[in-house]
Amino acid sequence: xxxxxxxxxxxxxxxxxxxxxxxxxxxxxxxxxxxxxxxxxxxxxxxxxxxxxxxxxxxxxxxxxxxxxxxxxxxxxxxxxxxxxxxxxxxxxxxxxxxxxxxxxxxxxxxxxxxxxxxxxxxxxxxxxxxxxxxxxxxxxxxxxxxxxxxxxxxxxxxxxxxxxxxxxx
Amino acid sequence: xxxxxxxxxxxxxxxxxxxxxxxxxxxxxxxxxxxxxxxxxxxxxxxxxxxxxxxxxxxxxxxxxxxxxxxxxxxxxxxxxxxxxxxxxxxxxxxxxxxxxxxxxxxxxxxxxxxxxxxxxxxxxxxxxxxxxxxxxxxxxxxxxxxxxxxxxxxxxxxxxxxxxxxxxxxxxxxxxxxxxxxxxxxxxxxxxxxxxxxxxxxxxxxxxxxxxxxxxxxxxxxxxxxxxxxxxxxxxxxxxxxxxxxxxxxxxxxxxxxxxxxxxxxxxxxxxxxxxxxxxxxxxxxxxxxxxxxxxxxxxxxxxxxxxxxxxxxxxxxxxxxxxxxxxxxxxxxxxxxxxxxxxxxxxxxxxxxxxxxxxxxxxxxxxxxxxxxxxxxxxxxxxxxxxxxxxxxxxxxxxxxxxxxxxxxxxxxxxxxxxxxxxxxxx
Ligand code: SF4
Numbered sequence: 001x002x003x004x005x006x007x008x009x010x011x012x013x014x015x016x017x018x019x020x021x022x023x024x025x026x027x028x029x030x031x032x033x034x035x036x037x038x039x040x041x042x043x044x045x046x047x048x049x050x051x052x053x054x055x056x057x058x059x060x061x062x063x064x065x066x067x068x069x070x071x072x073x074x075x076x077x078x079x080x081x082x083x084x085x086x087x088x089x090x091x092x093x094x095x096x097x098x099x100x101x102x103x104x105x106x107x108x109x110x111x112x113x114x115x116x117x118x119x120x121x122x123x124x125x126x127x128x129x130x131x132x133x134x135x136x137x138x139x140x141x142x143x144x145x146x147x148x149x150x151x152x153x154x155x156x157x158x159x160x161x162x163x164x165x166x167x168x169x170x
Numbered sequence: 171x172x173x174x175x176x177x178x179x180x181x182x183x184x185x186x187x188x189x190x191x192x193x194x195x196x197x198x199x200x201x202x203x204x205x206x207x208x209x210x211x212x213x214x215x216x217x218x219x220x221x222x223x224x225x226x227x228x229x230x231x232x233x234x235x236x237x238x239x240x241x242x243x244x245x246x247x248x249x250x251x252x253x254x255x256x257x258x259x260x261x262x263x264x265x266x267x268x269x270x271x272x273x274x275x276x277x278x279x280x281x282x283x284x285x286x287x288x289x290x291x292x293x294x295x296x297x298x299x300x301x302x303x304x305x306x307x308x309x310x311x312x313x314x315x316x317x318x319x320x321x322x323x324x325x326x327x328x329x330x331x332x333x334x335x336x337x338x339x340x341x342x343x344x345x346x347x348x349x350x351x352x353x354x355x356x357x358x359x360x361x362x363x364x365x366x367x368x369x370x371x372x373x374x375x376x377x378x379x380x381x382x383x384x385x386x387x388x389x390x391x392x393x394x395x396x397x398x399x400x401x402x403x404x405x406x407x408x409x410x411x412x413x414x415x416x417x418x419x420x421x422x423x424x425x426x427x428x429x430x431x432x433x434x435x436x437x438x439x440x441x442x443x444x445x446x447x448x449x450x451x452x453x454x455x456x457x458x459x460x461x462x463x464x465x466x467x468x469x470x471x472x473x474x475x476x477x478x479x480x481x482x483x484x485x486x487x488x489x490x491x492x493x494x495x496x497x498x499x500x501x502x503x504x505x506x507x508x509x510x511x512x513x514x515x516x517x518x519x520x521x522x523x524x525x526x527x528x529x530x531x532x533x534x535x536x537x538x539x540x541x542x543x544x545x546x547x548x549x550x551x552x553x554x555x556x557x558x559x560x561x562x563x564x565x566x567x568x569x570x571x572x573x574x575x576x577x578x579x580x581x582x583x584x585x586x587x588x589x590x591x592x593x594x595x596x597x598x599x
Binding site: 019088 | 193206207209210213214217218219220236241244246247289290291292294307310311313314317318322356357360361392445532533551553555556560
């Protein structure tokens with residue numbers, strides 16, 4: 001059974017770029033806790049003071065556009081967020097989030113309806129996002145079988161470890 | 171229906187059918203990281219239990235972002251990439267030899283027509299100017315490529331972009347790509363490839379093609395590819411570090427959509443703060459006052475860019491109160507500019523010339539902006555805070571527009587800073 005995420009929403013707009021998620025001046029480390037201290041600071045300077053463990057970031061279209069920095073999903077994890085909900089994601093951010101184990105959900109309806117402060121429950125197993133404040137439930141389309149398999153194996157790192165072992169044995 | 175260039179390259183690297191939308195395992199020809207993205211890739215590489223990179227002639231680390239090291243933290247970070255690269259025996263070039271990865275690797279013949287190239291940097295799409303499917307990923311994805319020599323790619327739909335007609339001398343590759351981004355938006359090509367063609371492309375110099383491919387990501391694109399032609403193959407053949415086989419799209423390729431531009435009608439444009447798709451003709455931007463000009467980055471730090479800026483600045487002076495910072499993207503460019511006397515032209519005009527590095531492009535060093543300052547930059551992103559203070563502003567434009575603006579101290583269309591004779595001469599050279 002997969003874990004259910006419970007928290008409050010922090011809502012931002014379309015095209016939230018990786019430069020505001022974690023500004024380049026902080027890219028002198030890849031430490032999760034350290035990066036987490038500066039998460040979102042160029043768009044919302046008090047974000048890290050306001051966010052509580054388990055809270056979710058909610059974005060519009062093209063969330064995570066811009067640079068390829070894996071530090072962006074790492075910073076979101078470091079800030080204590082449980083997941084991200086957005087209408088759509090930029091391609092590299094999408095891959096990075098899956099690779100570093102930041103749960104992300106693509107759901108335009110949920111992203112449009114949720115407002116900052118709303119109480120949210122996400123059940124990844126059931127594929128549902130519940131906005132408890134507004135009393136609305138949304139369904140999330142499942143990932144492609146390939147990605148589901150990758151996630152089930154625990155992400156890219158265990159996948160590669162297995163593949164390397166297979167090659168050694170072969 | 172036939173294959174687009176992106177789909178044909180994926181098919182050539184995969185055992186799967188590689189139909190549009192399918193996720194395919196592909197062999198990778200070249201894989202690299204920089205001083206910022208290498209350290210997390212190395213951590214992932216070790217966690218994967220990998221010992222050796224799949225091929226040391228096809229894996230590289232390039233210290234180009236915060237180098238020469240701007241502070242202690244960046245020195246520690248660069249050191250990690252250096253030590254790993256040297257211990258693996260993989261490709262590594264030290265400060266003093268290296269350049270900005272996306273300028274340097276094509277110059278040295280490591281990115282070639284028909285290749286699949288994976289870089290832990292979003293502007294890896296620059297390699298598309300060489301007819302390669304070259305795309306950016308994060309550090310863990312890159313580590314997997316270093317370990318396995320393969321990755322997964324979804325076969326993207328392709329937007330075909332045709333540039334038709336004769337290009338006026340005041341229009342550069344930068345104006346061509348900004349015009350496209352202005353038209354389709356920062357997510358207009360999300361999850362897609364861009365394929366550039368049209369009869370106006372044949373005469374387009376390689377340097378302008380690199381600029382165009384470089385900014386595919388600013389439209390959300392996975393890659394921006396040029397179809398191999400005589401000019402591209404001549405460039406690749408003169409530099410190739412290994413064998414390559416060019417790949418072409420089918421004549422009946424199925425495109426998601428086609429965008430066409432009449433180049434005769436194109437004008438110098440600028441992307442105003444704070445988005446690369448906030449594009450307007452320079453003459454319609456209201457000539458805002460500026461404090462800094464930056465000419466460089468993987469977008470526009472090549473020799474034709476430096477030459478255009480130098481010719482515009484020749485015999486002129488940078489306006490009082492304006493800092494003009496010029497950073498050639500590699501030592502090949504730097505030395506050519508030195509031989510041609512361009513570096514002297516810059517310093518006589520009161521501009522600063524720095525050693526090849528990303529520098530201020532991502533707000534690293536060598537030209538950070540204070541609150542309230544405005545900069546015309548030839549780089550590719552004008553997000554909030556990209557070059558320094560979150561209260562500064564960045565305007566993206568071509569090297570000609572940037573140099574013209576340095577002279578007047580305001581955002582200026584190059585046609586308003588130089589005579590028609592200037593452009594006639596520029597065209598002839
Ligand atoms: S020049 Fe700028 S855009 Fe290009 S690689 Fe460096 S930081 Fe990135």
